Amino acid sequence: MANEKKNAFYAQSGGVTAVINASACGLIEAAREHPDKIDKVYAGRNGIIGALTEDLIDTSQESADDIAALRYTPGGAFGSCRHKLKSIEENEAEYKRLIEVFEAHNIGYFFYNGGGDSQDTAHKVSQIGEKMGYPITCIGVPKTVDNDLPITDNCPGFGSVAKYVATSIREASFDVASMAKTSTKVFVMEVMGRHAGWIAAAGGLATEKQGDAPHIILFPEITFDQEKFLARVEDSVKQYGYCSIVVSEGVKNADGKFLAEAGGTDAFGHKQLGGVAPVVAELIKEQCGLKYHWAVADYLQRAARHIASKTDVEQAYALGRKAVEFALQGHNAVMPAIKRTSDDPYQWEIGMANLADVANVEKMMPEDYISSDGFHITDACRRYLQPLIIGEDYPPFKNGLPHYVTLKNAAVEKKLATSFEL
């Protein structure tokens, strides 16, 4: 019977968010409620790398208060990673190593918290039971500001970025509107979203009536048409006195090239972007002679826990809890997913997705979410996005600043004699 009680492995992977720790909080709190089945939750230090290198964190050494504080702390409390597992066939050594570590630490549950690439990792790990004879219960926990996971109606992390972006473009637009008479007439704010325009679209929520900023949204889905764009800028300045623009980092020209190329690539081979805002702003100055300001929110947008969406926080937390429930119910290779049951009033519940259906599938924005001129969002898009930013969930403040927790992150004693070369 001693065997029935297993330890759990939990790790965070990929780009972190304002609420990924809320999922960690839900998961660890739920696990602590079942000491008969789950002994300890070991967190991987820096995602799957922690498992491969036997670098485990003993979360049982964290106080209940500190775990509770994860609910309002941005970033990844245990460290994240960008490390993609190859298939079992391609790199059996990695999987053998995982099994070695899992066995040494009596790990029977594997929770992996991340986006598309991470769910692929979770899916591959789930196969070691069947293919390599090591029984493990494997549950993915969704997370990505990109909102591009399939099946789940939305992804934890996205709602908070959406709220930040819509709030920020509204605020900056109040500013530029005041300055426009004799100074800045154009404001350009660059937001994340490499392939899908979800985050850029969220900026559109700030437009509640004719003339409200932003006046133009540039989506990665819409090929950049310089002439049409500049005409629209000038039109907006004429009509409203200024022009406020949200531009996605992923906007491409007719040749399929990103308007801004930073040159580098990340560990997954994605181009590292940044800096389309100054490109667009300079273009406007050159062609229209309009004075501009531009901002690049970058990490600020996905880390902005101080302006997180309450809906987002609640969902992130609930998904973490549900992952434990699924595991204890004996499910394997699945991911809890948000299911929307009503737009207005907004209602949601948690359903179940198969990791096989989630891994490596990117959910694009529906075509009918972008207005026919390509520069704004439609009512359908607004109906989808609106509930995701509802509610505020302020962190506690101390000395005038958000008071976030840094965990002890004490290492679990290593049991293996061997180390592992990544």
Added chain:
Amino acid sequence: MANEKKNAFYAQSGGVTAVINASACGLIEAAREHPDKIDKVYAGRNGIIGALTEDLIDTSQESADDIAALRYTPGGAFGSCRHKLKSIEENEAEYKRLIEVFEAHNIGYFFYNGGGDSQDTAHKVSQIGEKMGYPITCIGVPKTVDNDLPITDNCPGFGSVAKYVATSIREASFDVASMAKTSTKVFVMEVMGRHAGWIAAAGGLATEKQGDAPHIILFPEITFDQEKFLARVEDSVKQYGYCSIVVSEGVKNADGKFLAEAGGTDAFGHKQLGGVAPVVAELIKEQCGLKYHWAVADYLQRAARHIASKTDVEQAYALGRKAVEFALQGHNAVMPAIKRTSDDPYQWEIGMANLADVANVEKMMPEDYISSDGFHITDACRRYLQPLIIGEDYPPFKNGLPHYVTLKNAAVEKKLATSFEL
């Protein structure tokens, strides 16, 4: 006796802030409490330009609720401007025109809400009584995110930017700390502050103990030393796993040139800056091979009413009210100024500064506010800055977004036959 009751002119000038409307709110509310002395408050549409072009806004047509909502609405509700008056000797025509407009609209009080350039304008207008025989009571209301006005202990607008910057660098640093193992190791956040490092210094408030981000602050006061800087970056990555940097837009190299030059100039002949963050980030990548992310907050920082400092809001409001008090007490050519009476517990009151002493004087950061290595703030600086960011003062939210007011801004009927060429 009819003559005793005068209208007041109020206008906003220069770069706007998250709380300049709180001053407008205090001023208009206070004026409304004295209908026996102040008939109507006419706001200049776009600052002094509104006076010159007889483009006045009748604020008496705004409801008490809408005026109250100014307290939590960023930007300049009546429009701002960058228009510097020449001296009476250099451009008498402008002053004659002002008198013409003031006379036509029975304006006996002139309130001008702005920074150093604007207080200079207020000071010049105050001279038309003595030099040109038009009696007017002229009061400046301080405002500038740059915190560079003399005499006043601090400037409304600055505390909120300070809170935003310290919050944002803390949040983004939690993010990059999680990513550093396999991805981003350096984060660079660019902030405003052309000549003085007040805003950059505020980022230092996020550092509460050894190792806390930001690890490096680049001040305009300290000549950029590439070698020393890069060594510090590498040291930080070695010690803490990552390096978080706040850089002021005004940082200069040994030749006295801005690290980033945007090329344009504003109406006051100041260089328009932007983009030092990518310059610094690229340098780190080239020289140290470290992966980076960077953000440029730009207008987001000074418009971020959602994370305004309560202290700042209260002071902005109180200064607006006090301006009216000063005027009714018969003072002229003065500006209400914050006087700090205690650091801890923080206590302040409002004193009086002469516009002659304020106009065109830029308050630099004391040298002992920057640590001897030039990369961080001292305890003296922290003691000064800390109280300014204390307290939250959230705006109301609707549909998940801050609900800001847009006034009717109805024009006062023109009485002059002539127009005025700016």
